[in-house]
Amino acid sequence: MPTQEDVVPNRLTAFKNKGKNLEEMRRRRSEVRVELRKAHKDDQLLKRRNIADFEEPSSPLQDNNIQMPQTIPVDEIIAGMSSSDPDAQFQATQAARKTLSRERNPPIDVMIECGIVPRCVEFLSYHHNPSLQFEASWALTNIASGNSEQTYAVIKSGAVPKLVALLSSPSAHVAEQAVWALGNIAGDGPVARDLVINNGAVPALLELIRPETAVTFLRNIVWTLSNLCRNKNPPPPFESIKMCLPALNKLLNYGDSDVLADTCWALSYLTDGTNDKIQAVVDIGVVPRLVELLSFNEVSVLTPALRAVGNIVTGNDTQTDAVINAGGLKYLGQLLDHPRLNIMKEAAWTVSNITAGNVDQIQEVVKAGLVEPLIAVLTKGDFKSQKEAAWAVTNFTSGGSADQIVHLVRCGVLKPFCDLLDSKDWKTVSVVLDGLGNILQTAEKMGEVERVAIMIEECGGLDKLESLQQHETEQIYQKSLQLIETYFSDADAEDSNLVPSEVDGQLDFNNSDKVPEGGFSF
Numbered sequence: 001m002p003t004q005e006d007v008v009p010n011r012l013t014a015f016k017n018k019g020k021n022l023e024e025m026r027r028r029r030s031e032v033r034v035e036l037r038k039a040h041k042d043d044q045l046l047k048r049r050n051i052a053d054f055e056e057p058s059s060p061l062q063d064n065n066i067q068m069p070q071t072i073p074v075d076e077i078i079a080g081m082s083s084s085d086p087d088a089q090f091q092a093t094q095a096a097r098k099t100l101s102r103e104r105n106p107p108i109d110v111m112i113e114c115g116i117v118p119r120c121v122e123f124l125s126y127h128h129n130p131s132l133q134f135e136a137s138w139a140l141t142n143i144a145s146g147n148s149e150q151t152y153a154v155i156k157s158g159a160v161p162k163l164v165a166l167l168s169s170p171s172a173h174v175a176e177q178a179v180w181a182l183g184n185i186a187g188d189g190p191v192a193r194d195l196v197i198n199n200g201a202v203p204a205l206l207e208l209i210r211p212e213t214a215v216t217f218l219r220n221i222v223w224t225l226s227n228l229c230r231n232k233n234p235p236p237p238f239e240s241i242k243m244c245l246p247a248l249n250k251l252l253n254y255g256d257s258d259v260l261a262d263t264c265w266a267l268s269y270l271t272d273g274t275n276d277k278i279q280a281v282v283d284i285g286v287v288p289r290l291v292e293l294l295s296f297n298e299v300s301v302l303t304p305a306l307r308a309v310g311n312i313v314t315g316n317d318t319q320t321d322a323v324i325n326a327g328g329l330k331y332l333g334q335l336l337d338h339p340r341l342n343i344m345k346e347a348a349w350t351v352s353n354i355t356a357g358n359v360d361q362i363q364e365v366v367k368a369g370l371v372e373p374l375i376a377v378l379t380k381g382d383f384k385s386q387k388e389a390a391w392a393v394t395n396f397t398s399g400g401s402a403d404q405i406v407h408l409v410r411c412g413v414l415k416p417f418c419d420l421l422d423s424k425d426w427k428t429v430s431v432v433l434d435g436l437g438n439i440l441q442t443a444e445k446m447g448e449v450e451r452v453a454i455m456i457e458e459c460g461g462l463d464k465l466e467s468l469q470q471h472e473t474e475q476i477y478q479k480s481l482q483l484i485e486t487y488f489s490d491a492d493a494e495d496s497n498l499v500p501s502e503v504d505g506q507l508d509f510n511n512s513d514k515v516p517e518g519g520f521s522f
Contacts, residue, residue, distance in 0.1 A: 025356035025395050026314045046187035046227065049145040050101050050138050050180065072099075074107075074114050081119045086129060093123060093135040100142040108146045117143060117157045124162040130171040137166065137177035144184035151188045160185060160199050167204040175208065176217045183224030190231045197228055197240050209247050219258045222251060226266040238277055241270070245284045252289045257298050264293065264304035271311035278315040287312065287322045294331035299340060306335065306343065310350035320357050329354070329368035336373040341382045348377050348388035355395040362400045371411045378416035387428045390420055394435035397442070405442045409452070414439075418461035426473045433468075433479040436461070440487045453487045462488055 072095040080092025096116055100106045111117075116139065123129075123136035140163075144154045159181070166178035182201055186193045201224075208221050225248075229241055244266065251263040267290065271281050290312075293305035309328060313320045332354075335347035351370060355362055365371070377389040393413060397405055420432045436456065443452035456462060465488070468480035 025398065026353045047145045047184045048180070048223075049106070049142045050097075050177075051103055074099075074110060078114050078116065081116060086132070089123070090129070090132050090135065093120065093132060093139065096120075097135050097139040097142070100139055106142060108143055108150050111139075112143065112150060112153045117153050117159075121154075121157045121159045121162060124159065124166060127169075130169065130174050133166065133169070133174045134171070134177055137163065137174060137181055141177060141181040141184055144181055144188075148188055151185060151192060154181075155185060155192060155195065160195055164196070164199045164201050164204055167201070167208065172214075172217065176220055179205065179208070179217075179220045179224050183220065183227050186224060186227040187230075190234055190236070193228055193231055193236060197236060202228060202241055202243060206243065206247050209251075215256050215259070218254075219256065219262070222259050222262040222266070226262045226269065229266045229269040231269075232272065235273055238270075238273075238280075242280055245270070245281065245286075249284045249286050249289075252286060252293070257301055260293070260296075261298075261300045261304060264290070264301060264308055268304045268307040268311060271308050275315045275319065278312055278319050281308075282312065282315075282319055282322050288326045291323060291326040291328045291331060294328065294335065299343070302343065303346070306346045306350065310346060310353065313350055313353045317357055317361065320354055320361060324354070324361060324364050329364060329370060333368055333370045333373050336370070336377055341385060344377060344381055345385040345388050348374065348381070348385050348392055352388055352392035352395055355392050356399065358399060359401050359404070362396055362404055365396070366404060366407060371408060371413075375411055375413050375416060378413070378420070383423070383425075386416075386420060387423075387425065387431075390417065390428055390431050390435070393417055394431050394438065397435045397438035402442050402446060405439060406446075409439060409455075414455055414461065415459040418456060418459050418464060421461065421464035421468065426471070426476055429468070429471075429476055430479065433476070433483065437479070437483055440483065444487075449487055457488070 072092075077092045077096050077099070080088045081096065083089055083092070096111060100108065100111060120136040120139050123132050124140075126132050140154050140159055144151045144159075163178045163181050163185075167175055167182075169175045169178070182196050182205075186196045186201075205221055205225055205228075209218065213221070225244055229236060229244065248263050248266055251259055252267075254260060254263070267281060267286060271278050287309075290305050290308050293301055294309065296302045296305065309323055313323050313328075332347050332351055335343055336351070338344050338347065351365065351374060355365055374389050374392055377385050378393070381389065393408070396408060400408070417432055417435060421429055423429050423432075440449060440452060440456075443449040453462075462484075465480045465484055468476055469484075471477050471480070
């Protein structure tokens with residue numbers, strides 16, 4: 001997030017794109033990502049546990065019909081796993097897996113403390129016994145689904161290279177279980193993720209994506225790949241994961257929504273970075289399909305598709321044009337009215353990064369009819385969405401032409417924009433003050449500053465600016481003071497004939513009786 005000093009340090013340098021820092025205006029703000037991830041944590045879980053392959057009875061009457069697993073004492077499990085008898089090894093490892101697979105409160109710590117992890121890791125190398133490999137992989141999967149300490153117990157026992165080796169197992173069940181275990185490990189964070197990558201997991205996973213791959217298997221593969229692409233501190237080594245891009249491009253057209261969702265998540269992570277990374281994603285041709293998915297009816301797919309598109313438009317003008325040329329603005333206009341508030345907020349954030357672009361891109365926003373829905377978000381959206389819409393408006397006023405800014409004002413932006421001056425969030429207030437300064441400066445260049453100043457006063461903006469003189473944040477006080485002294489110091493002496501009339505509650509720019517001599521252009 002830009003600091004208070006960084007937002008737009010001087011409104012004069014911000015006018016018409018001059019002196020504008022694109023990195024400030026096109027924003028990859030971590031708080032947006034965190035909020036989005038928290039809101040949709042159920043859409044794409046970082047870790048997943050295998051639940052046991054038996055059903056618990058839902059009523060006592062079912063007890064006679066369902067064979068419940070027998071509970072085997074932990075010491076017997078350890079004894080069996082330590083045995084040299086293959087049957088005993090299998091039965092004990094399966095018992096451990098079933099214990100770890102129970103739906104409620106699996107005793108992960110107990111199993112770790114009893115020392116089963118190293119033995120399970122050892123069993124991964126028993127290529128003559130795929131059934132034992134499968135049970136050991138499943139047990140490790142569930143242990144790695146726990147907290148970081150529990151996952152580390154799996155890592156330090158040397159499981160990662162052996163699990164990667166199992167990706168090429170002739171047994172599809174063993175390979176799939178290894179995929180799942182690696183996905184849980186990679187989901188623990190950057191260190192574990194990079195360990196999986198450095199052991200050669202990416203090319204081995206890509207080898208598993210074939211036309212005949214079962215959809216359930218493919219879901220796990222793509223989910224694991226998405227975990228290998230995620231996290232930012234630090235990000236994954238791009239050279240190691242960009243080999244995923246061609247496969248992700250093909251998977252964007254797959255018919256399963258779970259596969260689509262994790263494919264879009266992976267692309268959203270890969271575009272969350274520098275422009276060269278964004279370009280690598282754009283170059284494989286995914287943008288038209290990502291844009292098309294903005295109309296997808298399942299939020300689990302729509303959310304990461306929107307995030308990926310939003311990340312792409314944080315890039316340079318050419319990358320932003322790729323989204324515009326693919327018809328992205330049409331869908332964004334619809335998403336600004338989405339019933340899910342997080343989607344509305346994401347759409348407004350995405351639009352804000354487009355209005356941070358050049359005059360032609362802002363004109364595309366105008367042509368697509370996005371100004372009105374953006375103002376609607378300012379008027380009735382939740383605060384997080386309003387905040388993003390405020391950024392969109394201020395970016396618009398920073399880079400837009402005079403005619404474009406006049407259009408923005410004529411559409412009724414001033415009232416909801418000024419209303420945000422009451423916000424308790426000083427950063428949002430700062431953004432609005434910058435936007436108002438840009439609008440007034442444009443009006444001044446057109447000789448219409450008095451008229452616009454009165455419009456701001458009519459909608460309560462001047463009262464709010466005066467209240468900000470008491471604001472606890474020094475920069476807010478200074479910005480509001482500058483606006484008042486520059487544009488409102490003689491407000492009481494203005495000719496009342498400059499006040500625009502109202503038609504149906506709206507300010508009328510076309511009242512010929514109020515047009516000043518020489519013509520009216522604003």
